[in-house]
Amino acid sequence: MRPNIAVIYGGDSSEYIVSVQSGKNVFQSIDTELFHPWLVEMKGFEWKVFVDGDESVEIDRSDFSFVYNDEKIKFDYAYIIIHGTPGEDGILQGYFDLLKIPYSTCGVHSSALTFNKYFCSNFLKNFDVPMAKSVRLKKGTEIDIRSIVGELGLPVFVKPNAGGSSFGITKVKSVEKLKEAVENAWKESDEALVEEFILGTEFTCGLVKLKNEEFVFPLTEVLPKKEFFDFEAKYTKGMTDEITPARLSPELTLKCQQLASKVYDLCNCQGIVRVDFILKEEEFYFLEINTTPGMTSTSFIPQQVTAMGMKLKTLLSKIIQDGLS
Structure with a gap:
């Protein structure tokens, strides 16, 4: 019997619209021969699962289940793709910890730390991670x-x-x-x-570490056509050149990947994470860490996975199987 996988999108922040697109792309990329994915939307107190296209059924928040065709269906795993609260700051993770439901992201403490940019930066300063004041x-x-x-x-x-x-x-x-x-x-x-302000070029590195294997993705070079990588530059076609793999020497590429891996370990991350940097005079300055990074069809992570020579479906299967084991 295939495990029931909740692909959870939505949330209560301005990033809701991005989460919708990320959720749909993850949902479509899950291997349906191995898993039974369900699309779940959370917005405030409205939690619903979509079945048979547009029909929706309310989620029972007491045990994260729903009833369909007179059958109670419980989820075996939660793939969280909510950007912002409550999916990126540890709130939803605490709920699933109570229910003993495994999930795809960082845990409560790691999520809370990384979501607060100031706390995260000050924590990482203790380990000589370069960053702006x-x-x-x-x-x-x-x-x-x-x-x-x-x-x-x-x-x-x-x-x-x-x-x-x-x-x-x-x-x-x-x-x-x-x-x-x-x-x-x-x-x-x-x-x-x-x-x-640090004058330099932005690079971003995605990675994931599982129990028995890890993947540090190729870097993406980010060249916005505006002054900086704002919302319009991120989500308007043609406003940013995104070059994957980045045009860097093997030595600088490895330096950035190793720093991203160090940040991942120091913050005790889980699941796919993306770490952003500014490169100035061969020094990578930490910008921020994204623990539920964008997963739309044009987002950095899918680009990097493809550049690595892997299908997103394959990587998602590895992540879910790792969480279920």
């Missing part, structure tokens, strides 16, 4: 512009401390625009980060 600002606190600019200089990047898909990010070049940018970031998160 930053200042954290809690919503509603006074913004000491002179002090921030004195410490970080200009330009700076202002971003939500918890969030993704480049929502709420602004590149600030003048003192006059800093307050507005911070308030914009506060719309996405209760805390904003102001980060030192």
